[in-house]
Amino acid sequence: MPMPGGGSIGQSRAAGHAARRPGHADPLPGAHPPAAGGLHVHIQAKSYADAGGRRREVLGETRFAGTGGEVLALLAPSGTGKTTILRIVLGLDRDFEGEIRLPQGRLGVMFQEPRLLPWLTVEANLRLVAGTDAREIPLLLAEVGLAGIETLHPKALSLGMARRVALVRALLGRPAMLVLDEPFASLDPKSASELAALLARAAHQQGALVLLSTHDLDPALGCADRLLVLAGTPALLAADWPTGAALRCAGAGAGRLFKQRLLSRFPFLGAEPATDGAP
Amino acid sequence: MIGSAARLRALSLAAFLGLWWGAALIAAKPALLPPPPAVLGFAWQAVLSGAMPRNIAITSLRVAAAFVVSMLVGSAVGYLAGRSRRADTLIDPWLVILLNLPVLVVVVLCYIWVGLNDVAAVLAVALVKVPTVMVTVREGARALDPGFDELAIVYRLPWRQRARRIVIPQLAPYLAAAGRSGLSITWKIVLIVELLGRPNGVGFALDELFQTFDVAGILAYGFAFAALMLLVEGLLLRPWENHANAWRR
Structure with a gap:
């Protein structure tokens, strides 16, 4: 079993978006070089x-x-x-x-805490990031065992349920x-x-x-x-x-x-x- | 039950009327302290003649204009100051000046510089009101949850969605509080502005009544307009504030 000890792995220094302090490629779509891939x-x-x-x-x-x-x-x-x-x-x-x-x-993100907007229902929370295609919402909720909770507010959920809703939010829209x-x-x-x-x-x-x-x-x-x-x-x-x-x-x-x-x-x-x- | 609180309220109000009536009877000087029926009689005559509805309508328009302007400007500047430390530092001295300038100075200067017109009147009221709206909304902007900003960044939410779904719901309780205290201050200042330099409105009517020492008229206008503003507050602003805070419960 290969066990390279060091931290670095082979990485091409492809023509890219060098960033030093401000430091980060712009998170807006289209800002990344198309060839970058990974x-x-x-x-x-x-x-x-x-x-x-x-x-x-x-x-x-x-x-x-x-x-x-x-x-x-x-x-x-x-x-x-x-x-x-x-x-x-x-x-x-x-x-x-x-x-x-x-x-x-x-990009789908799940923070350490759920970060659901408390003034929106579960469905509105998910729709906010789902864009135009919201058909996945009931399917994904069912997949994490939360079918039918769309109309609840986050306050009504346990922490475990809220975390699963946050997971659904991350999974919506087939993230790359x-x-x-x-x-x-x-x-x-x-x-x-x-x-x-x-x-x-x-x-x-x-x-x-x-x-x-x-x-x-x-x-x-x-x-x-x-x-x-x-x-x-x-x-x-x-x-x-x-x-x-x-x-x-x-x-x-x-x-x-x-x-x-x-x-x-x-x-x-x-x-x-x-x-x-x-x- | 709605009963007990409402009954206490009614009792307290009746006690006020009784005290007034009793004092008027004892003083026996209807020109200085007219009893409630005299005030009601004046109000009825003024309504019939059309003078009171016209004056109240004009004043209400000025109140509405000044309220909208000061809420818009105060909210925008307050949001900016709450989000950016640099903006806050730049704005702060202006705020201190405006907050500490006597209302009368602002009103008189506006009339001198802009002219004796409605623009000056609304501007003066807005200048007095903007700082307090600003301070409230700045507090709200400082309390915005950075975690939700990060959410908006990573999910690349367009600014419109960000404003509508993330920022405004968090600011709403502060906006509602600013609006509610804003209205009660605004209409009181509008009366002063009218008294000093407008040819119509409740403030102007009060000035005329003051010239003739018509206490019944002064009380009639005062109570009528205050009742209207209480109605607006109770029927529009308070429900809105409750709605804005609903998700917290």
Whole structure:
């Protein structure tokens, strides 16, 4: 099994949209070079100003790429910078050095909290992003076990239901790329594996590129084609390991072996996120 | 039950009328403190002659114009100040000046610079009212949830959708509060503006009645116009405010 230790993977420096501080390719459609296709993430450095005004570096050189049909799982303990990377990829944080290119097409996003608009019904929340084609809404709601809740307001939903509505919002309109921040958080193992299967379907059947962050190894192993492990302060990409079809076909034995090697290399992945902050 | 609160309210109102009537009887100077029937009689005559409806209509138009202008301008500037720190810093000194300038100074200067006309009258009222609308809406713009802005960015919502579905619903409680307090301030200022330089309207009528010390007339106009404004507030603005806040419950 190939296990490249370093963070960087082969990436073409295609003619593209270099961005240094303001830092991000414009999120409007049409702003990306049409030939780019996949996701290219190259973050050279990211720092925050702390209370005293000093810059504190949270991310070092971080480089990865992905194409449609792949599930990438950013794996790290909480507080390591996963959300920071996702925010940079989404264009919500432009204060960094580096270059991001997104696949062309629709973007589906699930934030850590549901972020449903409380003054709109579930259906209006979904229609807001669905554009003209809203026929998928009842189908997708049924798929996550929420058939018939269209007329409810988010206040009437439990947190778990609201998160599933947010998932439907991300899945609407066949996104070219799905970005999910801690989608498995606070899910029981069964729901987590159902969600993992659903995300794997979105990637493998609809050709979406799925980028998710998690501190939880098991559901990541259940759906990811590649594990991107973040570690250190400032965080670096410590591993970019394919798990992929080989692992899934080889059965439980191979899975256990892979997990053991992963844990022996990165023991912090086994620990529950009791401590906040880098290991 | 609607009963108990409404009954208390009616009782309190009746007590007010009784006190007034009693005081008028004791004072026994109907020119200085006319009893309620005298005020009602004046109002009836003024309605029949058409003077009171005409004056109230003209004043209502001025109130409406000044209200709309100050809500539009105050909301726009307040939103800007709430979203951008730089805009806020630029606007703040103007705000302090306007908030602390006596109403009378604004009115007189508007009449001197613009002329004794309705444009000056509406402008003066708007200048007095804009800062308070602005402060309220700025508070609302500062409280906008950045998470929903991010939602709009990643889902590439067009600005129209963003305004209608994301920004305005969050601002609505603040707009409603600004509107409600706005109306009550606006109509009181409009009367002063009319008294100082308009040939018609409730303020002008009050001025005339003051010249002749017609207390019954002053009370009749005062109560009639206040009742109309209470009606507008209760039938239009308060339901709107409730509607704007409905999703919070």
